[in-house]
Amino acid sequence: MTRFQRWALALTVPAAVMAIGLYVFPILQVLALSFLEPKPGFGNYVSLFGNAAIGRVVRTTIIVSALTTAITVVLAYVVAFAIIQMPRGRRRLALFLVMVPFWISVLVRAFSWITILRRNGVLNTVLTQSGAISEPLDLVYNQFGVIVGMVHYMMPFAILLLVANLGDIDRRIIQAARSLGAQPATVFWRVWLPLSLPGLSIATLFTVIFSLGFLVTPAILGAGRVLMIAEYISVQISSTLRWGVATALSTLMLVAIGVLVAIAMRHPAMRAAFGGGRS
């Protein structure tokens, strides 16, 4: 190793020390505590699987995450597909409309949805005053409100990922299909969609992972009635202090996410998209 390279290696030391001591270690400690607290063994995991309340929380998390992901990815694809075909000026406007919610604090967005969806909120007021409905609708503090808020949170991410990926598709392939006489529908279903699969997989992966671990939006828009894993963990560590349960659930969540990432990484297109110049 040359002197120059030793210097370079030394530059990575502060990051390494901090990452190991202040990120990796605390997370490993979570994994360890799940087997040690309150007493050593697999007791926490056994009780997780026997507990009806936790079963309900896990089910809610899976249902909400699956619905959020399906809706987000389909809608984001519609938007991204339109954006990459827009002329420059319109595309900049469209991306601006995506970037504003992307950068706004998640709390501000959850608060906006509360303001709109509450029983005496903006939407119910407008609908009752216009005579469309006679009774205010229950739009928030239930699964519907949580999913609206989560789709709204995830869509900008998914759109930006998809725009970056769809933008890389070679347009000459599309032109070739057209010039060979394919109908627009055929071009879309047989050419565009298969070529979009890597982008769609990445958007799906990120949306699933974010949804599974999401705390803020479900907590605010669900108000305790739509209890997901992250909120359940937060209750365990801040009020009931059941560290064993909290760390065991955290471990399961981490393992689930690890498995998802590992499956995704087996696909060469996915590896290319992650390792590609845009990441």
Place this chain on the structure above:
Amino acid sequence: MSPARRLLQIGAPKLLAWLLLAFLFVPILVVIPVSLTDRDYLSLPQDGISLSHYAALLDWRAGWLSSMATSLGIALAASFLATAVAAAYAIGAFVYVGRWPSLLRVVLLSPLIVPPIIYAVGMVKLWSRFGLLDSWIGVTIVHVMLAIPLAVLAIGASLSNLDPRMVQAARSLGARPPTIFLRVILPNLGSGIGAGAILAFITSWDEITVTLFITGRRIVTLPRRIWTSIADSVDPALAAIASALLLATLLALLVRLLFVERGGSPSR
């Protein structure tokens, strides 16, 4: 194909796309009229508009100003530290290509994937052992760790545009390593370091999930105060602070759109 059908096939998806863009953008704007309400509960203005909720924000005793100062201080410190650590790492990994730096890169970027609630569980345990719960240093360190990934990505992107022959030229001309790092590589990373610092600042300024569990009465960041007041009451002052944050974001993005991005690529 009939023109009507063609219009439907091409026009309908486009129309749907613009409707979805409206779904993303318009709901956020609702906080602006609500912040101007003349009532003291969350509602649209009834008999005229009022700025009283903005005035309430500026009252020091309401706590919004001190929370803003807290968040600003922590975000500036976290952004500075995260950018410095990320820049040192990125430059080191650029020069020393190998297994170790790329493994470290995965670890440094993992906060982007690992749910913050899991990190929160770990840090509550760690900080309670060191007595750093609800302390400036405890919050700042957590924010640094969460801000490093975006800083690494931003600085790494600008390093990948750096011509390695420049470093080779400096070395063959006999420059010492510190000279190469500080006077050859660093000056070429201005835009990446700037972008990294801004992203790190925003990460810290917005951080809520971990902060919620490692702070208490003493350190009340702005997101934490917003969180508590959403949970406690529905006060129009909340709409005023949300509008202020929204306007700042809109302004920053407009400036970027009009001045920075001209001729740039359409994707981020």
